[in-house]
Amino acid sequence: MKTSTLFLAAAVSALSSHALAGRVQDAQQTMVLDLNACPRPVYPAAALAQGIGGTTTVEVQIGDKGLVGEARVFKSSGRAELDEAALAGIRRCVFHAVLATGQAPTGWLKTQYVWVPGESKKVETPNAALFASTKALADAGDAAAQNRLGTWYEHGTHVKMDLAQAAAWYRLAAQGGNAYAQNNLGVLYNRGAGVPLDKKQAVYWYAKAAEQGHHWAQANLAWAYQFGTAGELDIDKALYWLTKAAEGGLAPAQTRLGVLTMQRAASDADRAAAAAWLARAAAQNDPAGLYYLGRSFELGMGNAQDDAQAAALYRKALGHSEGRAEIALGMLLESGRAGLADQGEASRLYQKAMQWRYPPAYYHYGLVLEARGDTDLAAEVFRRGAELGNCEAVVKYVQLRQVSGTTPAPGTADAAWAQRAQWCGARPALPPGL
Structure with missing residues (x-):
């Protein structure tokens, strides 16, 4: 569940040095399939904290049963910790698909690990003076300063990360009526981070913030009622709070409300109203909103059936929908429903979706290979x-x-x-x- 304290730490992807094109011919080309199924390496904390990325090219020799026999760095990223993490990651891989080609993988095979620090580049330089002045305000009872300290402790800004300290400052601010802190404290209880896992406490604090109009708290409270995470399953309450969040302009809430009301729709008018919420989320470039609005056009649910419009929306969501937009667009392209059939692009989209471990991607790409x-x-x-x-x-x-x-x-x-x-x-x- 997204929250107002969402923090994107990093992304790391493993890519083959050759793309699969045409009929698979050798182990080097096939290697990408196994890499898609391997666990991603852990981004080294020191490099992540400093916003450092790079590309590590590694070579491996594959032995019996698809296990890595030898691994070495072919071209360094320039950071020893990134290179070591890449080697540790590749050694955990098992190369079943390489063996399935029926060709003995002799010699060294190459691949790259591309380290992308993402939001870690935006980590602020510690500011002792700012921290001291904010803490003085917090100690004097300023709820906004207390919440700010909580976020700094949660994310390691200006101070070493300490979730227990974050929870303590959030609690003080929440008890003082700060809606942001109330939602943040609810998130920590929901995760069991810095405090014991307690879904009921999470809902208690979400409700406090939701009553004050905090849109993420309203969405979080709706989730709890929709799925009964705190023991109370109540769709009517879920819809009430989700509508509040959506009306407040929160795009993910608009998407969720559109999907939920579409599932419950009993008439064309209901489906059109649901599609209108999806359109509002898509207008904010919410990836899920773009994808689901595309589905509404493809299926003719709430919108007139229009494969071209669906394909255009799927394209906007590519890379941000955990593989769903890639599969939906690939199927349209493969069948020629969105213009001229393009088997090549469809195949590439299925491979992209496999990088997200999206299960249908393996089925569709398997059909391509079988054909x-x-x-x-x-x-x-x-x-x-x-x-x-x-x-x-x-x-x-x-x-x-x-x-x-x-x-x-x-x-x-x-x-x-x-x-x-x-x-x-x-x-x-x-x-x-x-």
């Missing part, structure tokens, strides 16, 4: 999607693994997958929706 004749590699990609819970990928993986006329032996992995595929195939089809 190209790379059935072994397609099976490996389907397996990755199956492991992430995508039922379509489960079914395709089992179909490619099946041996004509034979039944998997009970207790084997193949038997377990076959049982899962049977369960997936028996599921009732879901009606079209956002």
Whole structure:
């Protein structure tokens, strides 16, 4: 859940030095599939705090069972801690897809880790004088200064990060009636950060701030009622507070309200009203709002059906929707519904979505590989999607693994997958929706 204290720490991505183009031909090209499934390396804290990024190029030799035999830095990022983190990350990878090509991966294979510090570049230089003056105000009972100290302790601004201290200052400010501090304290209780995990306390403080018109607190309170996180499930209360936040101009709340009301819509008028909330969020370039408004055009729900308009909205959300916009746009391009069919761009979009671990991406890219004749590699990609819970990928993986006329032996992995595929195939089809 987003809050008013949201802090984007960093982003790190692993990219192959070659893009997959046409039919996969060698291990170097295939390496990107395994990298998409590997855990991301941990961004070194010292480099992150200083806003330092760079690119580390590493080489690996892959041994039996797809395990890394040797790893070394081919080109340094210029920071030893980044290079060491890249090596530690690559050594945890298992290269099943490389082995699935049926070619022995001999020699050294290269890849890059691109370290992007993002918002960490904006970390302020410690200002002792400012901290001292703010603390003096806070000690004198100034609630705004107390909340400001809480945020500094929470994010390590001007002072060493200390969540317990952050919670203590938030509490003083919250008890003094500061709505920002009330919401911030609720967030810490919801996370169990600096204070014991306590969803009811979180809701208590969200409600205090929401009553004062704090829009993120209203959205957070709506979430608690919508999903019953504090023990009370009440959709009417959720809609009430979500509407308050949306009317206040909070784009993520507008998106959530649009989706929730679309799901509950009983008439075309209801669906049009829901789409109008999505349009308000999209006008603020909210990525989820852009994606869901695109869906409303694609499905003709609340808006006239318009694939071209849907594709334009999906494009605006690319890279910011955790893979959903990439898949939606890729499917439109692959089918030619948004103009001339473009299999190449669709394939690239599916690969991008795989970097987000978005389960449907593996299914769609597996279909691309299967159509190209790379059935072994397609099976490996389907397996990755199956492991992430995508039922379509489960079914395709089992179909490619099946041996004509034979039944998997009970207790084997193949038997377990076959049982899962049977369960997936028996599921009732879901009606079209956002």
